[in-house]
Amino acid sequence: MYLLKTDAVVIHCADFGESDLIVTLYTYDLGKIRGIAKGAKRSKKRFVNNLQPFSYIRIIFSEGRGGLIRLDQADIIQPFFLISKDIFKVLYGSYFLELMKEMTGEKEANPQLFCLLVDFLSVLNDSPPREEYLRVFEMRVLDLLGYRPRLGECTICARRISQGEGAWFSYRHGGVVCKGCQTKVRGSVPVSGATLEAMEKALEMDLGEVGEIQFFPDVLSESREILPRFIQYQLGKGLKSLKVMEEIQGD
Ligand SMILES: [Zn+2]
Incomplete structure (x- = not known):
């Protein structure tokens, strides 16, 4: 053996x-x-x-x-024992673990994803819990598993969406749609340029800076609506840790 x-x-x-x-x-x-x-x-x-x-x-x-x-x-x-000393760290960490459990297949190696998880548990252990970590983690996980949302141009007509003309996020199309196409897509939600920018930044930022990250309140609330829902749409099911988080944080 x-x-x-x-x-x-x-x-x-x-x-x-x-x-x-x-x-x-x-x-x-x-x-x-x-x-x-x-x-x-x-x-x-x-x-x-x-x-x-x-x-x-x-x-x-x-x-x-x-x-x-x-x-x-x-x-x-x-x-990472400091995670278990803080209720928000436990909630956020449990979400990281649930994403790994639900979004990956058995015995499908992905060393980058492994390192991402360790990096984020480390940030969560060492810094005050920030909801922004969840959004950055979601974007990185989506990217590494091949579900990176398209944010720069319309997923339907491929036209580059410029600042200020308005954009919508379509769960079904996996990214943004322009004003013209939006009327043909059911269930898309408006998304601000600032939120799209924050989502792009989440993909590119140096992970050494994650502990310092801070979104504007409206970017935080908009991305909280979009990203977890997009992930659950991809999975075709709800996530338990998100439900617990919603109950505890309230609105
Ligand atoms: Zn379009």
Whole structure:
């Protein structure tokens, strides 16, 4: 039996029987995987509490049955334990993890996406929680998974939309539509130039600057309407962490 090694972020962990744990991980080498940690609840030495959500770990494992890997060992690289000390950090971090869980397929490696997740958990751990992080993360995830919204020109007639003429966002077309085309598209919503600019910037900005990012209030509220809805449209389902966030934040 070959033992393999990779780096991982714990997305989910649940009890399985008397002494085992079932974990969902997002890994550097294999993308999303699910595994079983035999005797994890008893074995302090091999696992301690290293399988808590948000933990950045190095695992040793082997291929198991039924698509599940068999976890042999998990060592902490970075626990990101400050996330669990703040309700907003927990909410935002849970959303990052849920996006990884729902938007990626099992064993579809995407090292860039893995690094993005680690970068954002790190920002969330080290800086005050800002809703802007969610918007930047969403744009980057969409981009890395091939769903980057088209923002510069109309997705229908391909005409470049200039400042001040008005633009609409179409979930179905995956980007902006111009004034002329908007009347033919059901369900598109108006989007300001400032919000489009912020969305573009989210894709290009240096991630070292994310901790400092600040949107204008109307950009924040507009992008909060558009991006999570666009993601849920792509997924064809609602996201639990967003629902919890809406309930707690209110409006
Ligand atoms: Zn058009």
